[in-house]
Amino acid sequence: MRIGILLIYILFLSNFFLRAQSKVENWDVFELQLKGKRKGNPFVEVDLSAKFYQGGDTLKVSGFYDGDGIYKLRFMPHKKGIWQYLTASNDSKLHQKKGTFECIPAKYENHGPVRVKDTFYFAYSDGKPFYPLGTTAYGWIQQNKETREQTLESLKKSPFNKIRVALLPHAPSGTNYDLYPFEGAGKDWDFTRFNAAYFARYEHYIKEMQKLGIQVDLFVFHPYDKGVWGFDTMNKEEQYLFLKYVNARFGAFRNIWWSMANEFDLMPDRTTGDWDGYFRFFQENDPYNRLRSIHNAANWYDHSKHWVTHVSAQSEAWWKSNALRDTFKKPVLFDEFCYEGDGDNRTVALNGDMIRHRFWLMTILGAYATHGEAFKQKDTGYQFFRQGGAFEGSSAKELHVLKKVLDGIPGHLKPLGTDWRLNWIRAGVDEQYFLYYFGEYQNSSWTFTELPENLKYQVDIIDTKNGTIVGQENTLGKGDTLALPGKPYMAVALQLVAQ
Amino acid sequence: MRIGILLIYILFLSNFFLRAQSKVENWDVFELQLKGKRKGNPFVEVDLSAKFYQGGDTLKVSGFYDGDGIYKLRFMPHKKGIWQYLTASNDSKLHQKKGTFECIPAKYENHGPVRVKDTFYFAYSDGKPFYPLGTTAYGWIQQNKETREQTLESLKKSPFNKIRVALLPHAPSGTNYDLYPFEGAGKDWDFTRFNAAYFARYEHYIKEMQKLGIQVDLFVFHPYDKGVWGFDTMNKEEQYLFLKYVNARFGAFRNIWWSMANEFDLMPDRTTGDWDGYFRFFQENDPYNRLRSIHNAANWYDHSKHWVTHVSAQSEAWWKSNALRDTFKKPVLFDEFCYEGDGDNRTVALNGDMIRHRFWLMTILGAYATHGEAFKQKDTGYQFFRQGGAFEGSSAKELHVLKKVLDGIPGHLKPLGTDWRLNWIRAGVDEQYFLYYFGEYQNSSWTFTELPENLKYQVDIIDTKNGTIVGQENTLGKGDTLALPGKPYMAVALQLVAQ
Missing domain, CATH: 2.60.40.10 (Immunoglobulins)
Structure with a gap:
């Protein structure tokens, strides 16, 4: 029975x-x-x-x-x-x-979605701090399978745990693709009929990236259609149908972050009210309240609006980390501060030392950095920030040591420097942990006058360029002097010794 | 008869x-x-x-x-x-x-004293623009004759046109000198009786520096007596007797600038009112109204006070050039932004590339930079920023090309960049002249979309590190693209072609 x-x-x-x-x-x-x-x-x-x-x-x-x-x-x-x-x-x-x-129960490597924590920081839902260490590949999911697999492999070997990706096809990354998001062809698309296979491919890679511990900062609109397909010509009703579809398909993946657009201000037909509306759509319809941001070119959206969860800035002004934190009272991501490369345009021609250096500076200043790479790859001519593929620059490799350091920090790193005079460039987690970054300074020692009284710390000397972390035999405390190698780009990490 | x-x-x-x-x-x-x-x-x-x-x-x-x-x-x-x-x-x-x-009439090389011009700039009295390109040697005039002559020779070969010098003996530069400013010995001095020979030596070198075209930014007080002589223990009456004597002896030299102190805030016995008083003394008693400033360590004097002619900042925050200009409405000198060297202290351990780089950045941002060098010299162990002697670093050499560029600018270079996004780092003199500095960017070209319509410019490509200035055969105008070497630290100067 x-x-x-x-x-x-x-x-x-x-x-x-x-x-x-x-x-x-x-x-x-x-x-x-x-x-x-x-x-x-x-x-x-x-x-x-x-x-x-x-x-x-x-x-x-x-x-x-x-x-x-x-x-x-x-x-x-x-x-x-x-x-x-x-x-x-x-x-x-x-x-x-x-x-x-x-x-x-979640398995060990599943920490849940990332949330804003304590105003300026991020943490997974299980409480583990999340330090975004981003990279960029706008159009990689449209590329051929070989390139997509190569990109995944590159990401797997990289220190990155977040990637900025376009949802709609990105013309500067290519114009002849096997899949498109809508039914139709050429410039003739039915924006009310979605091509499930296009979205299914995204889902596949969203899940693959989830396995690699990578957050997907997905921008739903962008100004790079360049008249190729006209995907930027959806009317308002179609835009919201699209958002609804995207939210329904992708919203349940814990590594999704919603970005309203890349360089929103380069879409002159969209008003501030339009952008507000997209934000509100996600705020009201995403039951998980995933992270929401918008990324600028030259002009700024008002990130203090309550539906914005964090500042996703295009800016080289790492020194404005404090100002941005103070202004918006939200986590600050320098999601584009120029890319490593040898391009003809200045924004894609920063040298690798400076990419890595700015990551460390932003880390100490309580902000988060996003990498991008614009070198033309040997075999394909692809640039990682567009099509993905293989990293050619130095910073992707050299940032491994930053990832390692960040993974070992017992909490959220609060900036402790002064604004006018970066007299000590350091950040810390209460009295538990301090990170010093000397950057362009090649001082041959540091005397720790600024440490708390009567506490002892274990010391690592970090060569941020060469990637070495050298543990020191002796612990040190307030007033002690540590010999340093006398070359640029050194950092020092102090871990409190249990009493 | x-x-x-x-x-x-x-x-x-x-x-x-x-x-x-x-x-x-x-x-x-x-x-x-x-x-x-x-x-x-x-x-x-x-x-x-x-x-x-x-x-x-x-x-x-x-x-x-x-x-x-x-x-x-x-x-x-x-x-x-x-x-x-x-x-x-x-x-x-x-x-x-x-x-x-x-x-x-003045001879050709005598342009008169330097004055503030158009709020943010400097010019000689005959109208020639003055771009401060400073260096630092606090205690060089106390050193032995050989070192003093070597210092003069170093300055002569250098690109510098301004030097920051202490008037009272500077203990970190040495403690056993042949001349002292007062009658007495040891720690027992009569602050009411001056040693004319001490001041006469200063006059000699002030005149020698005048011949080299060097402005003497003379700080009359400083916190570096370190208990060696007690010259920082003059009472208020003695302080003003001293200022009166200094003003009477040195005030007529056209290359004198008055600085109330170096790191004034490290003299805790002096109040803001004391510093105000010294400024007012010079304002009221110097008939030539020479430039007046005060230099900070960690805390700032209010440079908006009307007796301050320019901001003499200790700060690494070159990115605050705009903010400082806006705040104080005066010329902004980064008179100390860390020195080139290999010292144990971070402030004397900046690498030479970064010294030179910051000079260029500050130039473009409408501020002025001051060099200092802290390498220990081979023969003497002296450090230029203290005792003078010979330059050992790279930036003193490499700044010659900046001097050459500045000397060729037909007016005052106004910053034209944006604050948030240094999307183009350029400055200019109306439509006459533009200077671009690409710094850490290794872009292989630049397209001049931002130039005025219908004007043509002669082009120099400047390698700010290697010191080359390569004139280009072709003139260019708005929208034209210039090929660049694709390496960091390049600058481009554009001179308007006469119509």
């Missing part, structure tokens, strides 16, 4: 479930597949959503049409236990479907 | 004149020597002044006692023609002496 009931239950389920997991790791994606209407334009005509609830928590999630009569709902649970759900739709085949799944 | 009158006249003159010139070049020093009282303490007891007048101009000048019964009055004329003078004194032998001299 129990078998009979189970059988009936299975038959009943198969009526609408194509697939759904029974157990999902915390902060992973539960996906429900349903069969529904194929006719007409399901992207526009079918509404699908679901409520997921456990105890007092209820989250409302939008579903999306994936083509071939398949509808999907994705949900990221944020606490362990049994979650229940109930769908709602104007298509009766999708309506009032319900079920449960069990959210099980 | 004419001979008889002349003879009587000469006899009459010899009664009080020891020496006085009949012709003095404009902006040079007319000096009158008189014999007066020897007894008592002439430094305190004898008042001597003179009025110098021509047409409607009258200047009141203080005299000083030079020892051995000799009193001197020094005067710098500022216009051609016959000047008359009349002395006043409480010593009858010095009172009501009068005479005339002729002020003749």
Whole structure:
């Protein structure tokens, strides 16, 4: 009899479930597949959503049409236990479907989504500090498979844990692609019909990057269509249909960050009100409240607006870290401060020493830096910041030691320097930890007059260029002098010795 | 009969004149020597002044006692023609002496004293722009003759046109000297009796530096006595007696700039009111209204006070050039932004590339930089910023090309960059001249979209590190692209082609 009931239950389920997991790791994606209407334009005509609830928590999630009569709902649970759900739709085949799944503990390497912590910092949901160490590859997901796999491999070997990526095709990265986000061709697109395969490829790489611990800072609009396809000509209704689709498909992935645009101010047809609207869309419709930002070219959006979670600046003014923190009271990311390269344009021609140097400066100043590389690659002529591929510059390699240092910091590094006179360039975590960066100074020693009284620290001397970390035999305290190699780009890390 | 009158006249003159010139070049020093009282303490007891007048101009000048019964009055004329003078004194032998001299035109290399021009800039009195390109040697005038002569020779071969010098002995530069500013020895000094030989040596080198075109930024107080002599323990009356003596002796030299102190804020016994008072003393008693400033360590004096002529900052924050200009509405000198060297202290351990780089940055940003060098010299162990001697670093050599560029600029270079995004780092003189500095960027070209319409420019490509200036065959205009070497530290100068 129990078998009979189970059988009936299975038959009943198969009526609408194509697939759904029974157990999902915390902060992973539960996906429900349903069969529904194929006719007409399901992207526009079918509404699908679901409520997921456990105890007092209820989250409302939008579903999306994936083509071939398949509808999907994705949900990221944020606490362990049994979650229940109930769908709602104007298509009766999708309506009032319900079920449960069990959210099980996250595995070691899954720390959950990244959130703003203590005004200026980031942490994963499990409390582990997150220090963004970004890179950039606007159009890599449009490239051929070989390049995409090479890019993933490059990222895997890199120190980077965040990447800025375009969602819409990026003309400067190429104009002849196998997949496009909409149905159509040439300059003739139906902005109300999405090409599921295009988005599925993004999902694949979002998940691959998740495995590598990389946050995907995805900009949903950009000014680089250059008249090639006209994807920047969607009307307002189409724009919001697009955002809804993107939010429904990608929103459940814990490594997604929403960026409204790259260089938003280069899209003169969009008003500040338009950008406000996109922000508000995500604020209201993304049940996970993922990080939201907007990236400028020459003019600034007002990052103090409450829907902006952090400052995603294009600026070389690392020295304005303090000013930006003070002004916006949010984490400050220098998401573009010129790229390493040998380009003809100054913004893609910074030398590698200076990229690495600015990463260290920004780290000490309580801001976060994003790398980009514009060298033409030997085999392809690609530039990493556009098509991905292989890193050719020096900074991607040399930043490994910064990653290693950041990974060892027991908390959030607060800047401790002065603004007018960077007399000591240091940051610290209470009395637990201090990081000094001497940058262009080749002082042959440092006397630690500024340390707390009566505490002893273990010392690492870090060569930020050569990548060495040399632990010192002797601990030191306030007033002690440490010999240094007398060359530029040295850093010193102090870890409190347990009493 | 004419001979008889002349003879009587000469006899009459010899009664009080020891020496006085009949012709003095404009902006040079007319000096009158008189014999007066020897007894008592002439430094305190004898008042001597003179009025110098021509047409409607009258200047009141203080005299000083030079020892051995000799009193001197020094005067710098500022216009051609016959000047008359009349002395006043409480010593009858010095009172009501009068005479005339002729002020003749200045020679080619004499441009007169430097003044503030158009709020943010400097110019000589004849209108020639003055771009300060400073160096530092606090205690060089106390050193032995060989070192002093070597220092002069170093300065002669250097690109520098301004030097920061201490007036009182500088203990970190040495503690055993042949001359001291006061009568006495050890720690026992009579601050009311000056040692004329000490000041005469300064005068000698002030004049020598004048010949080299070097402005002497003389700080009258400093916190570096270190308890060696106690010259920082003068009481207030003694301080003003000292200032009066200094003003009377040095004030007529056209290359003197008054600095109230180096690192004034390291003298905790002096109040802001004290510093205000010193400024006011010079403002009221220096008839030439020479440049006046004060130099900080960690804390800032309010440079907006009207007696401050320019900002003499200790700061590494070259990026605050705009902010400082906006705040104080005065020329901004980064008179100490860390020295080139290999010292144990970070402030004396900047590498030479960065010294030179910051000079160029500050130039473009409308501020002025001051060099200092802290390498230990091979033969003596001296450091140039203290004892003078020989330059050992790279920046002193490499700044020659900046000097050459500055000398060719037809006016005052106004910064044209933006603050947030240094998207083009350039400065210019109206439409006449533009200077671009690409610094750490190794762009292989530049397209001049920002030039005025319909004008053509002659182009120099400057390698700021290697010191080459390569004139280009072709002129260029708005929108034209210039190929660049694709390496860091390049600059480009554009001179308008006459129509």
